[in-house]
Every structure is written in structure tokens, then in C-alpha cells.
Amino acid sequence: MAGLEDELEFLDRVHAAQAWMLDHARMRVTTGEQVAGDRYTAETLGRMLKSYVKELAEEPDGAPYFGRLGFEDTPAAGDHRNQRYHIGRRRIAGEHGPPLVIDWRAPVSSLFYQAGVGDRRGVSVRRRYGWTSRPPIRLTGFEDERLDHGEELGTTSRLLAEEIERPRVGPMRDIVATIQPEQDELVRADLDQSLCVQGGPGTGKTAVGLHRAAYLLYAHRRQLKRTGVLVVGPNPAFLDYISAVLPALGEVDVRQCTLEDLLASTPVRGTDTDEAALVKHDARMAEVVRRALAGLIGQPAEGIVLPDGSYRLRVAVSALARELALVRSEDLPYGVGRERFRTRIVALLQRQLEYHGESPNRKWLDRTGRSRPVTGVLDRCWPRVRPEELLATLLGDASALKAAADGILTGTEQAALLWARPPRSFKSAKWSAADLVLLDEIAGAIQHPEGFGHIVVDEAQDLSPMQCRALARRSRHGSLTVLGDLAQGTSAWAAAEWGAQLTHLGKPDAPVTALTLGFRVPAVVLSYANRLLPRLKVAVPAARSVRADGELNVRAVPDLGVAVLGHVRAALDQEGSIAVIATAGRIAALPGIDDPDGRVTLLPATLAKGLEFDHVVVVEPAEIVAAEPRGLHRLYVVLTRAVSRLDVLHTGDSASDVRIVPEPPLS
Numbered sequence: 001m002a003g004l005e006d007e008l009e010f011l012d013r014v015h016a017a018q019a020w021m022l023d024h025a026r027m028r029v030t031t032g033e034q035v036a037g038d039r040y041t042a043e044t045l046g047r048m049l050k051s052y053v054k055e056l057a058e059e060p061d062g063a064p065y066f067g068r069l070g071f072e073d074t075p076a077a078g079d080h081r082n083q084r085y086h087i088g089r090r091r092i093a094g095e096h097g098p099p100l101v102i103d104w105r106a107p108v109s110s111l112f113y114q115a116g117v118g119d120r121r122g123v124s125v126r127r128r129y130g131w132t133s134r135p136p137i138r139l140t141g142f143e144d145e146r147l148d149h150g151e152e153l154g155t156t157s158r159l160l161a162e163e164i165e166r167p168r169v170g171p172m173r174d175i176v177a178t179i180q181p182e183q184d185e186l187v188r189a190d191l192d193q194s195l196c197v198q199g200g201p202g203t204g205k206t207a208v209g210l211h212r213a214a215y216l217l218y219a220h221r222r223q224l225k226r227t228g229v230l231v232v233g234p235n236p237a238f239l240d241y242i243s244a245v246l247p248a249l250g251e252v253d254v255r256q257c258t259l260e261d262l263l264a265s266t267p268v269r270g271t272d273t274d275e276a277a278l279v280k281h282d283a284r285m286a287e288v289v290r291r292a293l294a295g296l297i298g299q300p301a302e303g304i305v306l307p308d309g310s311y312r313l314r315v316a317v318s319a320l321a322r323e324l325a326l327v328r329s330e331d332l333p334y335g336v337g338r339e340r341f342r343t344r345i346v347a348l349l350q351r352q353l354e355y356h357g358e359s360p361n362r363k364w365l366d367r368t369g370r371s372r373p374v375t376g377v378l379d380r381c382w383p384r385v386r387p388e389e390l391l392a393t394l395l396g397d398a399s400a401l402k403a404a405a406d407g408i409l410t411g412t413e414q415a416a417l418l419w420a421r422p423p424r425s426f427k428s429a430k431w432s433a434a435d436l437v438l439l440d441e442i443a444g445a446i447q448h449p450e451g452f453g454h455i456v457v458d459e460a461q462d463l464s465p466m467q468c469r470a471l472a473r474r475s476r477h478g479s480l481t482v483l484g485d486l487a488q489g490t491s492a493w494a495a496a497e498w499g500a501q502l503t504h505l506g507k508p509d510a511p512v513t514a515l516t517l518g519f520r521v522p523a524v525v526l527s528y529a530n531r532l533l534p535r536l537k538v539a540v541p542a543a544r545s546v547r548a549d550g551e552l553n554v555r556a557v558p559d560l561g562v563a564v565l566g567h568v569r570a571a572l573d574q575e576g577s578i579a580v581i582a583t584a585g586r587i588a589a590l591p592g593i594d595d596p597d598g599r600v601t602l603l604p605a606t607l608a609k610g611l612e613f614d615h616v617v618v619v620e621p622a623e624i625v626a627a628e629p630r631g632l633h634r635l636y637v638v639l640t641r642a643v644s645r646l647d648v649l650h651t652g653d654s655a656s657d658v659r660i661v662p663e664p665p666l667s
């Protein structure tokens with residue numbers, strides 16, 4: 001291949017630069033240990049440098065760069081005139097001169113993803129490199145697009161196809177080498193820009209969200225180091241699957257968790273009836289909570305008399321009532337309001353002292369604020385309250401609930417909320433998952449929680465209005481990347497459209513962008529699953545696959561257990577991961593599978609969201625549909641997990657309505 005020699009020579013220089021960077025970083029660890037001042041600085045610096053060294057030492061396992069941009073010798077190229085840049089996951093700098101490899105997130109790198117024949121912006125050639133997929137990593141070749149000659153490969157790039165079609169082994173990988181232009185635009189949107197991505201299965205929503213987090217950390221490192229970045233995913237298996245992407249991009253300071261983990265103020269020990277859960281997740285509960293808190297505030301019954309040295313300071317009951325009304329009208333969080341009321345009472349007392357010619361200092365103000373007469377008024381008129389205490393009162397006392405909920409919830413809804421057997425104290429209450437969301441709402445209405453600079457929320461179509469509000473509270477001063485697919489909504493409160501969901505998330509103006517190019521599921525499988533779309537009753541554009549490979553087998557079989565074993569055995573002859581997906585009951589009843597290499601996952605349909613496997617065996621689709629109210633949506637999720645091959649096994653008897661999965665398409 002012409003030019004390969006030059007490339008190999010360049011690669012040698014890159015390896016030398018990597019070795020130098022590693023030596024240099026190790027040296028800094030040693031000197032750091034000797035010179036760092038106090039112990040804290042030494043430890044922090046040491047930890048930072050050591051993890052940097054570790055990162056660098058691990059680097060040779062990955063391809064050091066994946067692309068190259070060549071600029072032409074014309075003014076259109078601006079500052080990059082006649083330059084060439086290699087682009088990689090990390091910047092690689094030698095001892096002297098400009099860096100050999102620039103970071104994929106650097107501003108000029110965006111042209112690698114964005115430049116096209118119609119808008120070249122000075123780029124003459126885009127080069128993509130191919131590497132062996134397993135260590136030792138070797139350069140296998142490259143592919144040029146001469147944009148200046150009108151060549152543009154788009155999704156027909158051979159290297160892109162190889163990357164997309166490679167078997168999935170282990171956790172999800174980054175896609176920096178092959179980010180598509182429409183994905184790149186989302187990844188590089190400004191930090192203050194909240195956005196919503198509606199994308200069919202496998203269109204890269206999760207990938208976009210993770211790369212956006214990495215990009216924002218690069219572009220706004222200082223700000224986000226202070227405020228933090230959070231990734232919220234639907235379940236631990238999903239988080240496990242995506243957990244390696246950000247560290248591989250050098251970003252280890254991102255919290256990745258489920259919403260339950262984020263809200264877990266106390267363990268979940270209780271359950272709800274479906275009716276109670278529906279009411280608890282309803283947006284109207286926010287108003288019930290607000291009213292319940294407001295109901296705690298009462299009028300002062302008497303004024304304050306505070307002995308202070310030779311004076312007796314007084315606040316009349318009417319003055320207290322006036323101050324209380326003023327603070328109430330400010331509509332502050334409950335806890336903040338209580339403190340504001342305290343400050344105003346102290347200010348009245350202070351004015352009296354000043355009237356006597358005294359000038360009270362900070363200490364006096366603090367002491368007075370904590371004095372018994374002042375805290376007495378506060379505790380009677382604006383009592384301190386714990387979220388657990390308030391919620392236990394609402395769920396345990398019909399009249400308290402009625403006072404807060406009448407006119408907001410119907411009698412039946414109130415009845416659904418009430419505990420059958422209230423605990424003796426709020427301390428022994430068994431909180432359900434939905435209660436945790438309510439406790440968070442109450443806590444947030446008392447005091448705003450600390451937020452994040454940016455939150456990426458995946459599978460956002462499944463969030464209830466109250467769950468959305470929990471995230472909205474944490475991004476009041478930050479931005480959101482909302483990812484989801486209305487067609488994959490399986491929760492009882494799944495969103496039917498994005499407008500209302502974004503309003504609950506506190507970002508009603510976030511633009512909604514659709515991704516429709518599927519990178520996971522082969523065309524034959526995706527068009528099969530898409531037959532379900534009209535029955536899912538959501539207005540979403542169908543995704544179209546970029547993959548022409550793949551296989552689909554829909555089989556009526558007499559014995560599911562035997563058939564599953566046969567199909568898994570055949571799948572084990574091929575490379576890649578395998579999942580058998582069925583209802584939890586069916587999974588438990590399947591015969592044991594001999595799988596010495598641990599390649600087979602037996603997965604209840606309810607846990608399949610967001611995951612992907614090379615070969616998927618779906619067992620008895622009709623059961624999956626019948627198992628839950630939004631079973632058809634669940635089936636849509638399940639049918640779209642396969643990267644290469646999908647087998648659908650059904651018994652075809654009257655109990656398993658095969659019309660749910662129509663005849664296989666002619667392939």
C-alpha cells in the first residue's frame with residue numbers, strides 16, 4: 001500500500017513519544033514524592049500522577065490514533081493551511097515540537113467528523129486507519145477519502161463497516177474513530193445547551209451521551225470538575241456494560257448510577273400496589289407535598305419577650321404575623337423560609353437594641369437567633385420537619401392526607417396511597433421505591449439539593465414525572481442530555497411524547513433531535529422488529545440499519561427447552577456474546593446450558609434494555625407480551641438487542657399468539 005512505509009515510520013515516532021511521556025510522568029511521580037510540600041498536597045499530587053502513569057502505561061494496548069486530516073494549501077484552510085494532524089483518543093506529545101497526535105475533542109478534530117465534499121473547510125484528505133482488534137495492536141492499513149476529488153464514503157466506509165460489524169466481546173467500547181456527523185453535532189453541543197435525542201434501537205444514543213460527557217469534560221474541565229457530571233442509566237447491568245467507555249476516554253471522574261442509587265437516602269424495604277405506585281409517580285404529588293409543607297406553617301399565638309442585659313426586647317404578635325406573611329410570599333424552599341423567618345425576627349430585635357444606642361455584633365445575632373424565645377416561635381410557627389416524618393404522616397393518616405390532597409387527588413387515589421397498617425413510627429416505616437422519589441421531592445422542597453454541571457440521562461422515556469423532577473432539581477443550574485426512545489417505553493408511566501417529559505425535567509425548550517441510522521441491529525432484524533412499531537402507538541421515525549449483514553430465524557418448535565439448547569449450541573460455534581431472552585419464569589425453567597467460557601447470558605426480558613449481544617435467542621415472544629401491560633414495547637426492546645443474529649423460537653399454539661411476531665421477512 002502506497003504510503004504505508006511513511007505511516008510505519010510515523011508510528012515508530014509515536015511509540016517513542018509514548019515511551020518518553022511515560023518516563024517523564026514516572027519521573028514526576030518520583031520528584032513529586034520528594035518535593036511536594038504538605039502531606040495532603042503530596043498525596044493528591046502523587047495520586048494524580050500515579051493514575052496518569054497508569055493510564056499511559058496501559059495506552060499501548062489501544063490504537064494510538066485512528067485518523068488523519070490533511071489540509072490544502074489554500075486560504076480556505078485558515079490556520080491549518082498545508083498541515084496534517086493525526087487524531088487519537090489522547091494527545092501524544094514528544095519531547096520537542098508540536099504534538100504528534102491530537103485529542104479527538106480538540107476543535108480542529110471536529111472536521112474529521114464533519115467535513116464533507118459539500119463543506120470541506122480546507123480539508124483535502126481524510127484518512128482512517130485500521131488496526132488489529134486484539135493486542136498486540138498492529139496497523140493493518142488505511143483508507144483515504146479525497147474530499148478535494150469529490151470522494152466521500154459516509155457509511156460505506158470499509159473501516160466503519162468493520163468496526164460496526166466486529167463481534168461484541170466484553171463491555172461497550174467507545175466510538176471515537178467512527179462518530180457520524182449527526183452524532184458529532186450532538187456530542188459537541190455547548191455546555192449550556194440541554195438536548196433531547198429520540199433515537200430508534202441501536203442508533204447510538206448511549207454512545208452519543210457518553211461521548212458528550214467526555215467532550216464537555218475536555219472543553220470545560222475546570223467548571224465541570226467543580227460542579228460534576230452525572231450519567232443516569234436504567235439498571236446495574238446496563239451501567240456495568242457502559243462503565244468502561246468513559247475511563248477508556250480518560251474520564252474517570254464521572255458518577256454513573258441508577259436513579260434509585262442517586263435518591264437512596266434509605267434502603268427500599270417496602271412495595272406498592274400498582275395503583276399506589278401510579279399515584280406516587282404522578283406529577284400532582286408535587287403539589288400535594290407542597291401543600292402538606294405549607295400546612296405545617298401556623299400563625300404566631302403570642303409575641304416575643306427577650307431579656308437582654310438590662311433591656312427587655314419585645315416583638316408584638318402582630319409584627320411576627322407580618323414577618324411570617326412576608327416570608328411566605330417569597331415562596332422559598334421550606335427550610336430556607338424557616339431560616340429567613342428567623343433572620344427577620346432577629347432583625348426586629350436588633351433594631352430595638354440599636355434604638356437603645358447599642359450596636360450588636362455577629363455573635364449577638366447568632367446567639368439571639370438560637371435563643372429559646374426565638375426558636376420557640378420558629379418551632380411553633382414554622383417547625384423543622386424531616387421528609388420521612390412528613391411522608392409517614394401523609395401515608396398513615398387519612399385526614400392529614402385529605403388536608404393536603406383534596407382537590408388534587410380523588411378519594412380513590414387517596415385511599416390507594418394510605419398504608420394498610422401504618423408503622424408505629426416513621427423510623428420503622430418500610431419505604432418503597434416510589435416512596436424514595438417522594439422523600440426526595442419533600443427533601444427538595446425543604447432545601448434544594450446540590451446539583452450537577454451536566455447530567456446525561458439514558459432511557460429517559462421510562463421516567464415518571466416525579467423521577468424527572470428529581471433530576472430537574474439536580475440540574476437547575478446545569479444542563480441535560482436526555483436520551484430515549486418512546487417506542488421502548490416499558491414503565492407504567494412511560495412518556496408518550498417528549499414535550500411533557502422535558503417540562504418535568506425542567507428543560508421545556510430543549511430541542512428534540514431524531515437519530516434514525518441504526519448501527520447495532522442488522523437491517524433484516526430491524527425491519528422485522530419495526531413491524532411492531534404501528535402497534536406501539538407512539539409517533540417516532542423508524543430507524544434504518546446501516547448493516548446489510550446479519551441473520552434472522554423465526555421458528556415454530558415443539559419443545560422450547562430442546563430448541564433453546566440446540567440454538568445456543570449452534571451459536572457457540574460462532575464468535576461473540578450470546579443471550580437467551582425470555583420472561584423471568586421461562587428463564588428459570590430452561591434446562592442448564594453447558595457454557596465453560598461464560599459466553600451465554602440468560603436474561604429476563606425486563607433486564608434487556610440498553611444491552612447488546614452478537615447472537616440473541618428470543619424465547620416465546622407471546623409470553624413476553626403477555627407478562628406486562630406494555631409487553632409489546634418490551635418485545636420491541638428484546639427483538640432489537642442482536643448485533644449479528646436473532647433467533648425467535650415459539651411454540652405456535654393458541655397460547656402463544658404468533659401474530660405478535662409476524663411471518664419472517666423473505667431474506
Ligand SMILES: Nc1ncnc2c1ncn2[C@@H]1O[C@H](COP(=O)(O)OP(=O)(O)OP(=O)(O)O)[C@@H](O)[C@H]1O
Nearest residue numbers: 175178179180201202203204205206207519520610
Ligand atoms: N458512529 C458509530 N460507529 C460505530 N459504532 C456505533 C456508532 N454509533 C453507535 N455505534 C454502536 O452501535 C451500538 C448501539 O449503540 P447505542 O447502544 O449507543 O445505541 P442506543 O441508541 O442507545 O440503543 P438502544 O436504544 O437500543 O439501547 C453500540 O455498539 C455502539 O457502539
